[in-house]
Amino acid sequence: MAVIAPKLSKLIPMLATDHDGEVVAAVRAIGRTLNGAGMDFHNLVEALCQHNPVTYAPPPSEKEPETWSEIAIWCRNRDGGDLSYKERKFVVDMIHRTATGYEPTEKQAAWLRAIRVKLQWGYVP
Structure with a gap:
């Protein structure tokens, strides 16, 4: 999971958009990322529920285009x-x-x- 964590950390926040098509695209991208590592959403949930703290440094923030x-x-x-x-x-x-x-x-x-x-x-x- 650690190998794909950086990519997932960019994709998961995309689920917060108000645009349904972008949400579906984000879910599909997360699924492809997990699948490419031989995992699925169940593995993601297991990793999220582990009690091992994960050090997370967010990527440099880029202003989301609004207009x-x-x-x-x-x-x-x-x-x-x-x-x-x-x-x-x-x-x-x-x-x-x-x-x-x-x-x-x-x-x-x-x-x-x-x-x-x-x-x-x-x-x-």
């Missing part, structure tokens, strides 16, 4: 070639539009959130 503009910029800054041409073009377009106070449509907002999840966890709900 549509911040989310679009976050996506652009983390695209290491993972986005398609169409996704990249959309993100750049959203940066320009939201800089002037534009609010994305429901469909645009859903796509931008999905791109963020993809870049954060490598998964699109």
Whole structure:
């Protein structure tokens, strides 16, 4: 468990989001991480219930993007070639539009959130 603890310590706080798709993506990422180490959620619970104190140093905190503009910029800054041409073009377009106070449509907002999840966890709900 100690080997995957750093990764889990980044994923578990993501469960606190208000966006259902991001919660599902976080749960799936936790499951994949556990599975990759030959474990499951039962093993995670056992590790959490042990009375052995674990030293935890949180990663340096990064401000969570809150506005549509911040989310679009976050996506652009983390695209290491993972986005398609169409996704990249959309993100750049959203940066320009939201800089002037534009609010994305429901469909645009859903796509931008999905791109963020993809870049954060490598998964699109």
